[in-house]
Amino acid sequence: MQLLFSPASPYARTVRVVIAQFAIRGIEPIAVNPLENTELLLDANPLAKIPCLLLNDGGTLYDSEVILRYLDHEYCGGELFGQPGDSWYGETQYSLIKGLLDSAVALRQEQMRDDEGLRSPFWTARFEQALLRGLAQIELMAISGHSKVSLQQICLACLLEYVDFRHPDLDWRKVAPATARWLQSFSKSAPMLTTRPHA
Numbered sequence: 001m002q003l004l005f006s007p008a009s010p011y012a013r014t015v016r017v018v019i020a021q022f023a024i025r026g027i028e029p030i031a032v033n034p035l036e037n038t039e040l041l042l043d044a045n046p047l048a049k050i051p052c053l054l055l056n057d058g059g060t061l062y063d064s065e066v067i068l069r070y071l072d073h074e075y076c077g078g079e080l081f082g083q084p085g086d087s088w089y090g091e092t093q094y095s096l097i098k099g100l101l102d103s104a105v106a107l108r109q110e111q112m113r114d115d116e117g118l119r120s121p122f123w124t125a126r127f128e129q130a131l132l133r134g135l136a137q138i139e140l141m142a143i144s145g146h147s148k149v150s151l152q153q154i155c156l157a158c159l160l161e162y163v164d165f166r167h168p169d170l171d172w173r174k175v176a177p178a179t180a181r182w183l184q185s186f187s188k189s190a191p192m193l194t195t196r197p198h199a
């Protein structure tokens with residue numbers, strides 16, 4: 001199998017961390033820049049988005065949630081998602097983190113529009129506020145309290161390090177100080193260290 005990813009993508013990073021965390025073998029990472037619209041990526045995903053998992057039978061899986069569910073089913077014994085109905089609150093936490101990933105990436109797109117003189121102050125503020133409100137909510141949840149590494153923890157850590165990478169001026173630690181302390185130790189694990197975002 002092959003995983004199309006970019007070293008900056010937080011969605012792809014959630015998949016890469018799970019692959020490392022569960023020592024899943026047989027997946028070759030292939031770095032692509034989604035904005036270059038390569039034939040490889042367009043053949044895999046008409047949306048031209050990463051991550052994509054190219055399966056050995058010629059099929060392709062996207063987006064990150066589908067790939068994570070596939071890996072969980074095939075290699076992680078259902079430890080990540082559990083059974084439907086096990087925890088609707090856990091599913092909601094995952095949805096909140098996915099929504100915050102969307103806000104952080106949309107905020108990055110606003111940054112990139114600066115070069116074209118098209119950045120929107122309205123949308124910039126809206127994405128920043130969603131991030132700060134969401135992380136204040138996460139501070140109240142018990143996500144970082146679990147001793148066993150969970151899907152929510154992996155995705156949250158990928159989100160927070162992406163925010164630090166692309167939006168270093170967003171002072172999220174003010175609204176989520178306990179989460180920030182948790183990240184300090186969580187980010188030192190090998191799966192996190194070997195997948196740190198870079199341009």
Ligand SMILES: N[C@@H](CCC(=O)N[C@@H](CS)C(=O)NCC(=O)O)C(=O)O
Pocket residue numbers: 008009010011012034035047048049050051063064065105
């Ligand atoms: N919902 C998708 C989002 C994937 C996504 O937006 N990836 C970004 C990179 S971080 C991308 O490929 N962007 C290219 C584009 O939007 O054209 C997922 O979870 O995989």
